[in-house]
Amino acid sequence: MTAAFTSGYVRGLALAAREAQAAIAMADAETRRALLESMADHLLAGQGAILAANADDLAKAAANGASKATLDRLALNPERVRGMADALREVAAQTDPLGEITRSGTRPNGLVIERQRIPLGLVAMIYEARPNVTAEAAALCLKAGNAVLLRGGSEASASNGAIATCLHAALREIGLPDAAVSLVADTAREHVLELLQLSDLIDLAIPRGGESLIRFVAEHARVPVIKHYKGVCHLYVDRAADIELALGLLIDGKTSRPGVCNALETLLVHREIADDFLPRALDALRLHGVEVRGDEATRGFDPSLAPATDADFDAEFLELIIAVKVVDDMPAALAHIARFGSDHTEVIATTDGAAAQAFVRGTRSSAVMVNASSRFNDGGQLGLGAEIGISTTRLHAYGPMGAEALTIERFVVRGEGQRRHPPMG
Amino acid sequence: MTAAFTSGYVRGLALAAREAQAAIAMADAETRRALLESMADHLLAGQGAILAANADDLAKAAANGASKATLDRLALNPERVRGMADALREVAAQTDPLGEITRSGTRPNGLVIERQRIPLGLVAMIYEARPNVTAEAAALCLKAGNAVLLRGGSEASASNGAIATCLHAALREIGLPDAAVSLVADTAREHVLELLQLSDLIDLAIPRGGESLIRFVAEHARVPVIKHYKGVCHLYVDRAADIELALGLLIDGKTSRPGVCNALETLLVHREIADDFLPRALDALRLHGVEVRGDEATRGFDPSLAPATDADFDAEFLELIIAVKVVDDMPAALAHIARFGSDHTEVIATTDGAAAQAFVRGTRSSAVMVNASSRFNDGGQLGLGAEIGISTTRLHAYGPMGAEALTIERFVVRGEGQRRHPPMG
Structure with missing residues (x-):
């Protein structure tokens, strides 16, 4: 099955994003905080371009007979752009989720065992019409030291492109690689299929949207997926x-x-x-x-x-x-x-x-x-600042997911030469 | 693809295990501790039957030309049975991983937000020749309030059956349902394929064994998988x-x-x-x-x-x-x-x-x-008591996985009638 979808277009983007992730992970807390603030500034500075692009998207969607609900989700205005910038500043202000030693202890043999929070790696977001997801998902991923691959809905292409341009300007300003936020600009569906096969590059895919999108992702993914189908x-x-x-x-x-x-x-x-x-x-x-x-x-x-x-x-x-x-x-x-x-x-x-x-x-x-x-039951209301999604997958994260849900704990062991077997004779 | 594998055999086992899981999750810490102690007692009491079954497995494996390494992994003796029982007692003695409030805080509107550890649900273990995995995986799953579906290698069928009989005796003695530990006794490979499709019943599959087993599971799973391929x-x-x-x-x-x-x-x-x-x-x-x-x-x-x-x-x-x-x-x-x-x-x-x-x-x-x-880098050495596997999947758990890695944190919110919108007019 895989062979049919290996145009390599998304693999190229994912490879670049993964390479860029190392720089994000090595950036200190203050740099990542400043990056998110700069992203917020650039969104406000770029508001004119964003709204113009959004007007194009809206005109096309209306001409294609999009529903009122879709048009509402798609529409941006100065207040919504400010809302995006505010969400970014809230995430920027949160305690740094990285590097924290969540637990530590000493074993009888003197080994010091620590659990330490590190980034997941490369997160792929697959979403529909809401352009604010582009900025908020990027912010949460970067806050936690990850890179992100963003595949928004085709109806929001121009808006997402304009928003990504602002985010890239912020990355460059701070001296971090653009590719840490990679937009899958070609929204052809076969590229989603290619993305979902990249288990060597993508650590987590989060689909956000209607139940049919989410079922499509769950059905085809070879990468780990966290999702919720619906809220009853x-x-x-x-x-x-x-x-x-x-x-x-x-x-x-x-x-x-x-x-x-x-x-x-x-x-x-x-x-x-x-x-x-x-x-x-x-x-x-x-x-x-x-x-x-x-x-x-x-x-x-x-x-x-x-x-x-x-x-x-x-x-x-x-x-x-x-x-x-x-x-x-x-x-x-x-x-x-x-x-x-x-x-x-x-x-x-x-x-x-x-x-x-x-x-x-x-x-x-x-x-x-x-x-x-x-x-x-909403990340903002529960104190997470923003949310990248709500998980009803009983694994890794359950409920609204903020920046911390985009990290993982690993083991760091500090010794003085301890061996499992007695010293050499 | 699914249709070809819906014999329903594994679905029936998984349904029963999932139903039984509710009883395990509701059992208090002391009951789950006593259950693991009883499992250890029953393993020792059933040692004769276990070793006899193991002798049958070994004879068949030798006749089928199994390698010396496979025979060594498969072989049990009184010392190894005692090792299993000891591992169960170690897990029994661990702090209860359930119910713990990992974090709590109060929002400006007075809502008290807690994060609480609850079981994952139903865990499927897919493994090869080592019969001790049967007892240790069951113990870790039960400790964390989960049910477990065990699919061991065909070469260990008799040994696994004898061990499961001991575990079931302990469950009955404590008054908990047998089905919380369900053995896929028919080891035909199509049943593994059926198991891997049961995304409505199985919360997590953990394959343990050689790289080819793990790739097979990763390739065919529609359920979440945590794994490691190899250790370089x-x-x-x-x-x-x-x-x-x-x-x-x-x-x-x-x-x-x-x-x-x-x-x-x-x-x-x-x-x-x-x-x-x-x-x-x-x-x-x-x-x-x-x-x-x-x-x-x-x-x-x-x-x-x-x-x-x-x-x-x-x-x-x-x-x-x-x-x-x-x-x-x-x-x-x-x-x-x-x-x-x-x-x-x-x-x-x-x-x-x-x-x-x-x-x-x-x-x-x-x-x-x-x-x-x-x-x-081993669960026992790092203080986890035992391990159900080592994860190199950067999601949920990373490194050796003990009982706590078989839980998930959810949100509990306590209020006094708080609403998102102003009171009704």
């Missing part, structure tokens, strides 16, 4: 919930931004609180224009509701629709989440500490919220 | 090395057990110390029966040596052969390691702290030894 996030309202608080989490989780992965998709209600909670919840959802699909017990409160099917409980609606189910107890809620959940975000509303503890223990998701909105 | 370990003798110390590291690294991955394969010598060091090193190697293949400068000290080719510098000899090269300076040594190294173990012998620091910074390998033998 649950709010479980325990019998001991504070009803006002639970209503707040429900409306915030479902309506504050329904198109994102940390929005709520399913509401599970303990049977003993259903009489008090559900009528008010259904009213509030109606007031906010949310369509409710309910199980039989829920429809007992409002027979006009559409019945919820297994497909509804499995769905990431990404719009103002919610599936609602009444459960007999917490184990039933956890069983529902185990069956339909996506390991993304689960929320419990309860005033009972033991129930909260049991819920946290009973779910394997990457983020569990006790009396807090699902919408907080 | 280097000793760099700096110009400021203590010569006696360097000679000790050389002989220990090359001769104490040449067939293992942390043995030395290449010696790099700084030009300025070559006159003092190399003649003594060549004598010592000769005395220990080591064949030396040298570059031109090395052969200047002994023209009878065979010349070292690039293939020699790339080789994991696994026998009493070493490739030797004289380098102009440390950057040349690091460049050699970057070109030929396998990210496994590199050693520097030096009395110069700055040189040691530069060497550590300049190599990306999973373990770097300063004045200590490469043979210490």
Whole structure:
């Protein structure tokens, strides 16, 4: 299979990026901090060129009949460019993730064993229409001493090129190689296939976008992949919930931004609180224009509701629709989440500490919220500054990934000539 | 491709193992500790059955013309059974890796953000002739709250079955499900292919064995894989090395057990110390029966040596052969390691702290030894108790992997009703 895709175009870019990575890894914390600040400066200075390129992308996308949602994701304006620059400055200001000795100890034979954080190496980002990913992914990778290979969507080609030009200017200004941020400018799909085969050069691929992009990457990759397919996030309202608080989490989780992965998709209600909670919840959802699909017990409160099917409980609606189910107890809620959940975000509303503890223990998701909105599962909100993605892959990183998730710990051993076998005779 | 391998045999085992994993994850630290102790007891109690099964395996392997090395890896005796039991008790005694809050902090909005260690889930081990892997991999997985799917080599089938019987007895005694340790008893290769496709059930596959097994797994896996292909370990003798110390590291690294991955394969010598060091090193190697293949400068000290080719510098000899090269300076040594190294173990012998620091910074390998033998790159020697494998995959774990490497950190967020958007009007 590989042979068909070895144009060598992406291999050339990856080789150059990998070579450049050594210089990034050797740069000290202050140099990498200054680099990110300079990247932010150059983005602001280059705003005119970026917005002009973006206008070209938008015109082409509109002519190709792109959806309103795609056009919104693609569109830049001065505020969004400033947002990119601000994110870069936030990452720049974070504690340096490299070189840290995470653990150390001494063995009986006197060896000092340290664990030390080092960069992953070369990270490949494969994403869709959002041009801000170009700047933010580059910043997080460079902060952690990595190089990055960026393959954005074809609809954002001009915007990504203009942004990369700014990032390269910053690299040159600081005296680091351009190739540490390498854009796969030719967005033909066979180049993605070639990229995914480069297991000798690429240490990690992170796909970000719709489920079909991510499945395509997972299916074809020979390089390690960290991903999340979708966010089917649950709010479980325990019998001991504070009803006002639970209503707040429900409306915030479902309506504050329904198109994102940390929005709520399913509401599970303990049977003993259903009489008090559900009528008010259904009213509030109606007031906010949310369509409710309910199980039989829920429809007992409002027979006009559409019945919820297994497909509804499995769905990431990404719009103002919610599936609602009444459960007999917490184990039933956890069983529902185990069956339909996506390991993304689960929320419990309860005033009972033991129930909260049991819920946290009973779910394997990457983020569990006790009396807090699902919408907080986001790198910025959790204090990571920015995120390169959210992992629901139970390996390496789980949940939002910041700069530290782009490092690895290795062993450094310091001795005085210790050998496994006795000295030579 | 998948369709051809869906006999469902391995899927059934994996489903049962995954279901059993929930019980292991919910078991408290003391229960998991007692389980590992009981596994050790049952191995000792079942020694007769294990050795009888092993005798059958050995007879079959000998009849099939297995190599002496394979027979040695396969063979059990009372001492080796005791070694397995001891390893299990060591892992049992380790600090519990689960539930630990690795970090916590409070956000400006009052949210308390914690990172908490939880199990990976279901781990698949794919290995060759060593039956002790059956017990040790199971112990490490269970210690960290995981279930394990074990696919050993066909030559060890009876031994692995007898060991698994002991482990199952321990699980039952403690009241935990047998299926948490599931042996793929039918070792037909198509079942390995089926296993490698089960990305909805298996969180991590770890292949352990020869390079061809590992390449087979890497080529066919749709599940995440952590692996190491080979160990091409280097000793760099700096110009400021203590010569006696360097000679000790050389002989220990090359001769104490040449067939293992942390043995030395290449010696790099700084030009300025070559006159003092190399003649003594060549004598010592000769005395220990080591064949030396040298570059031109090395052969200047002994023209009878065979010349070292690039293939020699790339080789994991696994026998009493070493490739030797004289380098102009440390950057040349690091460049050699970057070109030929396998990210496994590199050693520097030096009395110069700055040189040691530069060497550590300049190599990306999973373990770097300063004045200590490469043979210490081993889970037991580094304090992990046992190891499920050594990773040279720069993701999740890098270097020897103990129980903690079989966990992942997730986010737990505790709030008081915090929402992303202002309260409802």
